[in-house]
Amino acid sequence: MTDHSPGGGVLAIDGLRREFGAFVALRKLDLRVSAGEFVALLGPSGCGKTTALNLVAGLIEPTAGTITLDGHRIERLPSEKRGIGMVFQNYALFPHMSVADNLGFGLRMRRRPKHERVERVSRALALVRLTEHAHKYPGQLSGGQQQRVAIARAVVVEPRLVLMDEPLSNLDAKLRLDMRTEIRLLHQQLGLTTIYVTHDQTEALSLADRLVVLKDGAVQQIGTPSDVYEQPANAFVAAFMGYRNVLEGDLRAGDLHTGSLALRTRPGTTGKSGRAVALIRPDDLRLLPDDAAPAPNAIPVRVRVCEYLGREFAIEAVGPGEQVLHGRAARPLTPGERAVASVDPERVLVFPATEGAAVSAPELELVAQGEQG
Numbered sequence: 498m499t500d501h502s503p504g505g506g507v508l509a510i511d512g513l514r515r516e517f518g519a520f521v522a523l524r525k526l527d528l529r530v531s532a533g534e535f536v537a538l539l540g541p542s543g544c545g546k547t548t549a550l551n552l553v554a555g556l557i558e559p560t561a562g563t564i565t566l567d568g569h570r571i572e573r574l575p576s577e578k579r580g581i582g583m584v585f586q587n588y589a590l591f592p593h594m595s596v597a598d599n600l601g602f603g604l605r606m607r608r609r610p611k612h613e614r615v616e617r618v619s620r621a622l623a624l625v626r627l628t629e630h631a632h633k634y635p636g637q638l639s640g641g642q643q644q645r646v647a648i649a650r651a652v653v654v655e656p657r658l659v660l661m662d663e664p665l666s667n668l669d670a671k672l673r674l675d676m677r678t679e680i681r682l683l684h685q686q687l688g689l690t691t692i693y694v695t696h697d698q699t700e701a702l703s704l705a706d707r708l709v710v711l712k713d714g715a716v717q718q719i720g721t722p723s724d725v726y727e728q729p730a731n732a733f734v735a736a737f738m739g740y741r742n743v744l745e746g747d748l749r750a751g752d753l754h755t756g757s758l759a760l761r762t763r764p765g766t767t768g769k770s771g772r773a774v775a776l777i778r779p780d781d782l783r784l785l786p787d788d789a790a791p792a793p794n795a796i797p798v799r800v801r802v803c804e805y806l807g808r809e810f811a812i813e814a815v816g817p818g819e820q821v822l823h824g825r826a827a828r829p830l831t832p833g834e835r836a837v838a839s840v841d842p843e844r845v846l847v848f849p850a851t852e853g854a855a856v857s858a859p860e861l862e863l864v865a866q867g868e869q870g
């Protein structure tokens with residue numbers, strides 16, 4: 498094992514499973530991560546993301562399955578022998594060591610000569626723009642600065658693989674955005690193979706080359722951000738990716754009939770029939786004044802809430818059959834006002850209703866929160 502491998506290693510995970518007593522936290526994870534790739538594990542609380550990460554890190558052992566890094570089986574190796582860098586949400590810095598010593602620690606453990614340590618620490622400090630803070634202690638830094646130290650400490654040893662577990666979750670909204678860009682930039686510069694755990698779909702979409710969406714310990718979809726966003730594999734993934742409007746009904750000849758309205762759906766569903774759910778992103782549901790020109794899939798609604806978003810307005814409205822709908826309007830609408838909700842059939846995804854049952858209220862709430870970010 499060498500510290501000097503340029504870029505990152507190649508990771509293969511096969512049939513990875515972890516049980517805690519009778520509870521299965523991770524069912525079966527099969528994943529290939531190429532050298533230099535950035536993969537995000539995404540899903541709601543309790544879906545098994547941290548379990549998967551901890552198995553790769555060597556903090557817990559698998560019940561079954563293998564993990565291969567650069568051709569070597571590592572699933573039973575002690576954590577410190579795996580050549581992996583780790584960044585956690587609580588920074589986990591050594592409080593009694595200066596920033597520079599925190600960074601140099603891993604290199605000292607690897608017995609790198611002093612001149613090399615000094616050189617690499619100063620390069621890593623410059624990379625995360627903390628050069629002038631080198632002699633401070635972690636307690637004297639802001640949360641964002643501490644997290645930059647933690648990231649620099651993980652990458653300074655040039656690990657074959659970097660694991661990050663919700664590294665931005667303790668930071669405020671603005672800092673989160675700044676750090677997100679910083680992590681992406683760092684990844685572009687160093688090309689380290691990275692696995693990143695988050696429950697925030699916007700974070701995963703913006704950072705990762707590929708996403709692994711998990712639910713109840715089971716993989717739902719593996720794909721690029723645009724695959725997962727545009728072509729979610731099932732209703733759960735769709736709801737998690739922000740398809741907040743969920744309408745259930747009978748699918749006949751490409752139309753979903755809910756009992757109180759009929760919705761034309763994406764071409765390709767015409768041949769299918771039966772109980773189904775249609776999912777629509779709020780961005781794709783346009784709220785128009787009542788007297789607007791005819792629009793596709795026009796649903797008469799009454800406006801309930803109008804929120805200012807900056808460039809446009811988020812509208813909550815009630816349609817036929819008391820169906821609650823979330824959409825966007827170019828101009829403000831008044832609560833109580835009649836309006837028309839319209840959606841291009843191309844943007845109406847349809848899944849069998851059995852999958853729709855998997856979209857539970859708490860998960861939708863989580864999506865709703867994520868949407869504000």
Ligand SMILES: Nc1ncnc2c1ncn2[C@@H]1O[C@H](COP(=O)(O)OP(=O)(O)OP(=O)(O)O)[C@@H](O)[C@H]1O
Binds near residue numbers: 517544546
């Ligand atoms: N040591 C343990 N003993 C028993 N159950 C555990 C243990 N660790 C995790 N679990 C359970 O396994 C499931 C998956 O946990 P995990 O921490 O991987 O979820 P997660 O997706 O990372 O969630 P979060 O985002 O909340 O951290 C949870 O239901 C959790 O309660």
